[in-house]
Amino acid sequence: QEAEPSEQAVHAESAPTPKRISAKMRRSTLEAYKQTFLVPAKLTDRRAVYLSRDTQERADFVVRRLGNRGANLSSFVERIVRAHLEDYAEEIEEWRKL
Numbered sequence: 001q002e003a004e005p006s007e008q009a010v011h012a013e014s015a016p017t018p019k020r021i022s023a024k025m026r027r028s029t030l031e032a033y034k035q036t037f038l039v040p041a042k043l044t045d046r047r048a049v050y051l052s053r054d055t056q057e058r059a060d061f062v063v064r065r066l067g068n069r070g071a072n073l074s075s076f077v078e079r080i081v082r083a084h085l086e087d088y089a090e091e092i093e094e095w096r097k098l
Contacts, residue, residue: 030066033066034066034067034068036079036083037076037079037080037083038062038063038066038067038068038071038075038076038079039071039075039079040070040071040072040075041074041075041078041079043074043075043078046074049077051077056073059073059076059077060073062076063076
């Protein structure tokens with residue numbers, strides 16, 4: 001008796017082959033990334049947050065390499081955390097009620 005293919009296997013077979021992203025698309029994606037995460041934010045009532053050395057160095061590299069003048073690691077982390085909290089706001093509210 002043959003087992004039915006797993007849901008993952010079926011999905012993998014029907015998934016389209018990824019297309020190459022054009023240079024123009026990469027540039028527009030980079031600009032969207034910069035506007036989302038690499039714009040300086042004025043932080044008031046700040047608190048310290050610690051990162052592992054490796055994570056801090058990697059994040060700092062992104063800010064230095066991709067960020068425009070004024071971009072800094074604190075703003076980068078602030079924007080990433082805010083985006084995450086917004087993306088998961090509904091789920092977090094539901095989980096809070098458990």
